[in-house]
Amino acid sequence: MKFLTVSQWADKYRMVSKEHSIEPGPWRTSRTPYMKEIMDAINHDDTQNIVVMSGSQVGKTELLLNIIGSHMHQEPSPVMIVEPTLDLAMHFSHGRLSAMVKEVPELSALIGGCHQKHMLTFAGANSAASLSSWPSRIVLLDEIDRYPLGDKEDLISIVIKKSNVFYNRKIVMTSTPAYKGVSKIKAAYENSTMEQWCLPCPSCGEYQPLSWDQMNIKLCSMLCKHCGSSHIENEWRNGNGKWIARKENAKTRGFHISGLASPWVEWEEAFRRFSLAKENGTEELMLWAAMTLGEQWNNHAEFCRKSKMR
Ligand SMILES: [Zn+2]
Numbered sequence: 001m002k003f004l005t006v007s008q009w010a011d012k013y014r015m016v017s018k019e020h021s022i023e024p025g026p027w028r029t030s031r032t033p034y035m036k037e038i039m040d041a042i043n044h045d046d047t048q049n050i051v052v053m054s055g056s057q058v059g060k061t062e063l064l065l066n067i068i069g070s071h072m073h074q075e076p077s078p079v080m081i082v083e084p085t086l087d088l089a090m091h092f093s094h095g096r097l098s099a100m101v102k103e104v105p106e107l108s109a110l111i112g113g114c115h116q117k118h119m120l121t122f123a124g125a126n127s128a129a130s131l132s133s134w135p136s137r138i139v140l141l142d143e144i145d146r147y148p149l150g151d152k153e154d155l156i157s158i159v160i161k162k163s164n165v166f167y168n169r170k171i172v173m174t175s176t177p178a179y180k181g182v183s184k185i186k187a188a189y190e191n192s193t194m195e196q197w198c199l200p201c202p203s204c205g206e207y208q209p210l211s212w213d214q215m216n217i218k219l220c221s222m223l224c225k226h227c228g229s230s231h232i233e234n235e236w237r238n239g240n241g242k243w244i245a246r247k248e249n250a251k252t253r254g255f256h257i258s259g260l261a262s263p264w265v266e267w268e269e270a271f272r273r274f275s276l277a278k279e280n281g282t283e284e285l286m287l288w289a290a291m292t293l294g295e296q297w298n299n300h301a302e303f304c305r306k307s308k309m310r
Contacts, residue, residue, distance in 0.1 A: 005039070007035070007036045007039040009074065010039065010066040010070065011028065013069070013104050014104060015100075015103035017099035020099055039063060042170050045168070047253050049192070050172045051188045051189050051253070052172070052173070052185075053177055053254070053255070053294055058257045058264075061092075061142075063174070064142060064174070068100075068120070069100055069104060072107055073107060078119050078135065079119060079120050079121070079137070080120075080122075080123060080133065081121070082125055083125070084148075085125070086124025086127040092122065125144075125147035125152055126147075126148050126152065131152075132155070139169070139172070144174070145177055146178075147184070149182075173188050178296065179290035179296065180296070181298075191254075192254025193247055193253050194246040195244060195254060195255050196243070197241055197243060197261050199241045200239040201224040202231050203224060204229070208225055211225070212258075212260075215260075219232075220232060220267050222236055233260070241261075243255065259291070260292070265292070
């Protein structure tokens with residue numbers, strides 16, 4: 001069998017379960033084009049760490065499922081999935097993961113007959129016992145900003161250190177940022193390539209990220225920062241997007257995805273929620289920014305500037 005990158009594997013084999021998605025059926029990477037580069041980063045020899053800081057509705061769980069599925073099928077390796085709690089990890093295992101295995105015959109055939117299932121370990125960041133297992137080559141740290149603070153953090157570092165025995169280990173961290181206080185995903189992102197999903201202006205063709213600063217709520221559109229023209233969401237999203245790095249980092253690729261890039265977030269609805277949150281005070285607005293834009297609006301001056309009605 002020809003080796004496929006994670007996105008190629010997903011396009012060929014992955015079925016999205018109707019129990020867990022409003023868009024069941026064959027997976028199409030083209031539906032969330034920003035995911036292609038992120039999925040395939042795991043196949044690059046030079047890349048060891050992948051950091052994804054995002055809004056809450058961008059398809060992050062599907063990313064993890066595609067990584068797990070392609071490794072189970074093509075590159076059996078010990079994989080550890082860490083969720084904020086052991087209950088959530090078990091829920092992921094019995095829910096989303098089981099559904100994927102059931103819907104993809106190539107994966108169903110692997111489970112049961114051989115040792116494949118023992119290569120997946122599910123752990124909770126709140127459970128020391130679940131974190132103390134054998135080393136994993138692939139470590140998926142999901143929603144790390146929801147992990148309990150304190151001594152359990154050391155256990156996560158130990159999980160990462162233990163994977164050192166694999167020269168080709170991969171550490172994937174994903175999270176919506178904490179809306180206030182310390183954000184581990186933000187810190188990890190700032191220590192990465194700091195890539196932004198950029199789209200070409202439909203008028204002048206200049207690439208730029210979907211930036212809150214350029215949004216026009218009344219027109220439900222975004223202004224180009226180069227030529228000033230205004231375009232609605234589909235005009236921007238239909239462009240041929242690409243990731244643009246802001247820093248060099250040999251081992252750690254970091255991606256920020258605003259929910260405004262997601263096909264499941266309507267700008268009109270996002271702006272309506274922004275106005276509602278604004279009426280309900282600062283905390284609500286900070287929560288909105290974290291969940292929708294995947295940004296932490298913690299700096300007071302920045303917050304005041306960004307929260308003004310545009
Ligand atoms: Zn333009």
